[in-house]
Every structure is written in C-alpha cells, then in structure tokens.
Amino acid sequence: MAFEGLTERLQNAMKTLRGKGKVSQSDLRATMREIRLALLEADVNFQVVRDFVKTVEERANGAKVLEGLNPSQQIVKIVDEELTKTMGEEAVPLNKAEKIPTIIMMSGLQGAGKTTTAGKLALKLKNEQNARPLLIADDIYRPAAIDQLQTVGQQIDVPVFSLGTDVDPVEIAKRGVEQAKQDHNDYVIIDTAGRLQIDEKLMDELSHIKDAVEPNEILLVIDAMTGQNAVATAEGFNKTLDVTGVVLTKLDGDTRGGAALSIRAVTQKPIKFVGQGEKMSDLDVFYPDRMASRILGMGDMLSLIEKTQKEYDEKQAQELSEKIQENTFDFNDFVDQLNQIQKMGPLDEIMKMIPGMANNPQLKNANMDPKDMDHLKAIVYSMTDQERTDPDVLNPSRRRRIARGSGRPIQEVNRMIKQFGQMKTMMNKVSKGNMSGMENMMNSTGMGGKMSKLAMKQFSRKMKKNKKRRLKKKNKKRR
Template identity: 50%
Template sequence: MFDSLSDRLGSTLKKIRGQGRITEDNVKETLREVRMALLEADVALPVVREFIDNVKERAMGQDVLRSLTPGQVLVKIVNDELVAVMGDDSNSLNLSTQPPAVILMAGLQGAGKTTSVAKLARWLKERERKSVMVASADVYRPAAIDQLETLAKEVDARFFPSQSSQNPVDIARNAVEQAKRDYVDVVIIDTAGRLHIDDDMMAEIKQIHAAINPIETLFTVDSMTGQDAANTAKAFNEALPLTGIILTKTDGDARGGAALSIRHITGKPIKFMGVGEKTAALEPFHPDRVVSRILGMGDVLSLVEEAQRKMDVGSAEKLANKLKKGKGFDLEDFQEQLRQMGKMGGIGSLLDKMPGMGNIPAAAKQQVNDKELAKLEAIINSMTKKERQKPEIIKGSRKKRIAAGSGTQIQDVNRLLKQFSQMQKMMKKMGSKGGMAKLMRGLGGKFPMGGGLPF
C-alpha cells in the first residue's frame, strides 16, 4: 500500500531535506509536487486543500525559517500533518462493557466483510485473549452462513448457527442472548452487504443495530475504491452511528487515497486494515506508523511487536548459541529462518515495515516475494538430511534429483545455494567477536539484495 505515493513524496521531500535555506518559492514548489502526489493517490480534493494549507502555514512560520535544518523541519511538518489527516488519537476497539461486547459489521457487497469478521475474531483471541462468538445475519447471499462457519472453525471461534429462512434481526438478538448464557467475551454480528441507496436494506441494519445496541459498529470498505470508499463510509455514517472503519485489500492498493480521505470525510477513525487474504492478515491502524511507511522510514515498532508475538524465541536462541560455539550455519537453519518469516506475515509484510525500502529498486522488490520463499522451502525439503547439513556435497546429479523432487529447475537450486552461501557468510560474521558491528559495517547500511536474497 502507498507505493506510488511513497515514491513520489520521497523524491519530492528528498530535494528539500538537505537545503540550508527555506524560501516561499521553494516551499511553493515542494507543495505543488506534494499536491500532485496526493491527487494521483486519489485523495479527496477537500482533504488535499486543507492539508496543503496547513503545511504551508506552518512551513512559513518562524520555527522553520530560523531552524538550522529547515528542510528537515519541513519534512517533520509534512509527517505531522499526514498523521493529523488520518487521525492522531487512539483507534483501539472499545471493549469496556458488561460482556458480551457486541460488534456489528456493516459494509458494501464484495468489500471483504465476512472475511474481516473472521480476521477480527482471530485478532481478539490472539491479541486480547478474548473468547469470541460469530454469527451471520446475511440471509440473502448464497452460502454466506456456511462461509462464516468455515472461517470460524479456522480461527477457533464459536459459531452461532442461523438459517437463511430466519429474520436477520432475530438472528442477531438470539446470538447476543446465547453469548450471554455462554459467558462469551465478544460477539461479532456479520450482516448482508448492501448498497447505501437501498432503503429497505438500510432500514434492516438500523433495526439490527437497535435490537442489539452494539458497543462497536464497524464499516468494512475496500481501499481499492479510493476516495469513493470515503464517500460510501460517509453515507453509511449518516444512517448508522459508526464507531470505526476496517480498510480491506490494502495489499492490493498502491495509492492509499482511501486511508488519507476517510477520517477527514467521515470523522470516524480507521481501526484496522486488511493486509492479505489469510485470516492472520489484519493489522491495527496506527496513523503515525503508516505515515512513517509512506515517508520511507519504515515501521520498526510494528516489526518488533510482530517479532515478539510470532517468532520462536527458543529457536532463535538455539541458533545464536550454535553460532557462538563456532558451529556452521546449515540449510536446516536456513529453512527455519524462512519459516519464521512466514509466521511474521511473509516477506512482503516484512519489507513494507523495514526502513529505507524506498531506496530499493522496484524490480528487486518484485523478485523477493512469498511465492519465491515457498519455492526455496520446497527445494530444501527435497534434500536429504545429510545434504541439508553439508550443502557442499550437492553437485550435478544431486542438483538434478533435488530439482525434479521439488518441481523446479536446476537454475533454481543453484540460486538457492548461492543465496544460502551469502547468508552463511553473514551468520559467520555474527558469530564472531563483535560480529554484529562487523556485519553492519560490511553491509554499509544497505539492504542485502544481491542475487535476489530474500531477506
């Protein structure tokens, strides 16, 4: 997400960052470029106008003009104003009520609402340690109830059964009553996708809302619809007392116009964003961290939190001890690192959060993807234990067998061995005295992308 905006803003702000003197002319020129970048990202025009006016007013203030690094101060102003546009206050879910906390999900058809229900259930179970029940009041879409039941099993949430012949209001009310009897912490009610111009359907969801009095009413919207997403959310907000937005399909949206427009147009915070198809692909929306990504500074906080939650600490310590003892890094260790990356949302999610990724060529980024990681693991799985422990014995006939067993080409096996060799050298440096400092000096602050290395 935000790839095109990040590239455009990055190059624009880079020009002014190093300037020793700020004038009205170069501020105007910079803001003209910023305005174009925002409009190309499909940010709503009123949002762009207010943003540019606020930045200009602050940029021409005495704090900037008197600063020893005015270019950097201007970048800080752009950062702060972008955060303000997306809502700089807390966007967390409000669950402080007598259980069960009721969450009502609304949205257009095809926005990914039912999948978001499952993602949110998983997030509540894993992050908040809550027991969760889900129920479908979508009696119009074929197999909608079955879809939610399947997803509930996947995320280990309780499923409240319903039938397409039932009244949606009754389904929602009965689900909440059942959740009370079962002492469930949170109940999430999925509703039918609807168009905001459909008066009957809007009347129905108002009735559901009145019947269950949810503490959170979340609107699920497809980020790829750009500023139309904000306008749709506004229409729903006029009919329902929305408490927040879930922005879906952000992994397929290179522009980011929806994220930058919704808060301004609706006054409602974005609480979560869907970053992939899997049920684990849901992230809380932190405006300051998102802006940091947009401006090419990465999102180290989220990266650290993800590592703390999902990395196998025991496995990491085992590898560290092995390196300290001078034992070599082998392909079994390499495979474990690939698996750890998979647990953290895949290589795409990791790259998105790493500082300095804006400096990596797009072609290099495209070479490094989760499909490539799956291919690497398949190749390693086709090796014998001895080959994984002693990669140097893998020669011609062995390479041919490994390629055939993994459904790949000999060139792919050669590429993996080259990548492993590079990783092995890095690990050797880390295992030596003062290894991390030596490693960083060797990298020179650059991302090790040589030969398509997937880290």
C-alpha cells in the same frame, strides 16, 4: 501494494530538498505543489489535501525550519507528523463492555469483505486475548451468506449462531446475544446484511438491530480500492448509525491509498483495523504513525518485529538469540529462518517494512519470486550434515557437487555461501551490542529514520536482556 505510487511521488517531491543546506521559498512551493498532486492522484479527498498542504506549508515556513540545520529533514518530519495526524495520531482499541459479552456489529456495503473480516476479527480476539467469540449470521438476503460464515467459523474453530433465512434479522441478533450470555462468550460479532449501495431499507434494518442489541462497537467495513467512494460510504453509514470505527479491507490490493488518508479527516471516526491479505490471520491493528512512515518510504520496523514475534515462540527466539551470540548459527538455522519468513507473507511486502527499502530502486527491479527461496533451500538440502553445521569445509569440489545436486549454477551457490557468511558476521556483531556498523549502513542508505532507530533500540535491549538471562543460567549451573 497500497501506497506504492504515493510513496514514489512523495519521495520524488522531496528529493529536490535533500542535501540542501538552505531551502528557499521557491523550493518549498515547488515541493508543496508536488505533494498536492501526489495526494490528489492517490484519490485523497480534495478538502483533506487542501487542509494538509496548507498546514504543512505554514509549519515549514517558520524561520526555525528554513534557516535552521537540515531544513529538508525538518520538512520531511513535518510531513510525517501531519500524515500521522490526518490518519488519527494513535491506534484506537476496541470498545469493551463492562461485563461480557462485548457486542460488535459489522456493517458495510456488499462486496467490502464484511463476512471474512468478521471471521478474521474473531480469530484475532481468540488468539490474542484467549477470548471465546460467537459469530451471528444475520445476513438473510445474500445467497449463501450464512453458509459462508459457517465455513469461516469451522475454519477458525469459532461457533456460529444462525436461525436460517426465514427469521427477521433483528430477532436473530437478539436471540444470538441471549445465546452468547448463556454460553459466557466474551465477544459477539454480528455479520449484518449489505447492499450494493446505501438505501433506506438497509439503513432502517441496521438501525433497528442497533436499538435492539445496543452494540458496544459498530465497525464499518470499507473496501480501500473504492477510493473517493469509500469516503462517501463512510459518511452515509456514519450519519445513520454513528459508527465507532472503520476497518479498511484489500489494502494489499491495487489501491492508491486515498481512503486511509481521507476517512478519519472527513468522518472523525478512527480506522481500527486493516485487512492486508487473504489468510484469516491477515487483520492488523491500524497504527497511523507506522502507516505514515511506510507512505514516506521510511519502513515499518515495529510491525515487522511484531510479525516475527507472532511466528516465533519464546523458546525458539531464545535458542536463535543464543546461537547468534555464540556465532554457532548454521545452514540448518538459515533454512528455519527462510521457512519462518515464508510464513510471514510475500517477501517484497516484508522488505518494504525495512527502512529505506520501500522505494529502493534495486528492490523495485528485483524479481521477488517465491521460487528464489525454494532455490536457496535446495542448495542447503544438497549439503551434507557436516557442511550445514560447518560451512568452512565448503571447498570448490564440494560446492560443485552441491550445485549439481540442487540444479543451481555454481555462481549462485558461491554467492549464497558468501552472503550467508556476511549475514552471520553482522548478526553476531549486532547481538553483542555493536550497533555502529548497522547505524552506518542505515544512514548511508537513507534508512536512519525515527522508526528504524526505535526498532534498533528495542532489538538492542532485547539482546542485552537475553545476555543477562544466559549469564544467570550459567551462574546457577556453576553453583
């Protein structure tokens, strides 16, 4: 998981400040030294680290911070704000042409994931904007590059324009754009060639393609696992092409996260997307504020809510909301939820989006085995229809039968049934607007950050909206 080491180091650096009524200059200096080491270890550019630490220290040194209420919280807030600022403050959308097609040129070194990212972006535009993209196979050098893009195109049902390997890449790009105009495609995504390293021949070719098709967007695809080299690559491409944005790939791999924290500060070019997974749907808009919160172990509830919304249609969400409010949520619904969670990605990655869980020792030591989900489902599948819809009938003899049927220990069956009851009670309370219990729980575990409160407000508003909608329906029926 990206940033895991950095998150741990930053949390440890600020641990000494927690609970202190007053923070001394020596406390602050020790904390800043640890933050500096944490960032350097994460492979963040040296100049970026120096500027970051200097800014945080200057802001934290103010009398209002050190002598005010909760100085440790204020310092964490400053670190959060400066991390966000370093990565670009806010999400930057794609540049769009005044009339179709919008031309997007993908660039980058070989092995960064350019071809796959071109497909992921095409699918994202197709699903989220109902767009009709066209992919152009413009890498005539790498063996099977054209075949790979055509396979990706078939997988996501997006057309691919190709003229084979014997035509000049500039000509392929021009004719591909002409084809897109004829077919009224909204977007053209050009998959250009890469090299193992930046060279003059590659840069000349990319410059000629740029001049020929005048792209609205030049996206530089960079492998986040390359650390400091990613910054050097970004500088090289930007100098020749004047890139408009960056896509960081393999952010879910064993990366220290230095590229994400360095690229914007060094090149002044925004990170627009991040690739975090192997599925074609695993391309996300880059939100600097959310990433800063995740780095500091404060979670990312807004992204989690968006992930959930992607997997649910509105009708499903409405039905679930009604069941929770009416306290009729049963084991059948529970299995549906497990299936939805599994679709969203690895459980440990999802848990880390919940405030307070990113560096939770219990979570860290827990074995997030996908089989655990299957065991839970096996327990439910071993129940009768009556037991699934009415858990109150689950007496000891029934539980023993379920344990035998599912092949799980009786203790595991009992624990799951108990946890289901607790979860059902909490969901019902929250759905009725009783957020105090949730807030107390979050605060007691250090989860009460700005992201979690914002997410809770959104959740509460959504529940109230659903309640009004239901009352409206009932009133109509009465009439």
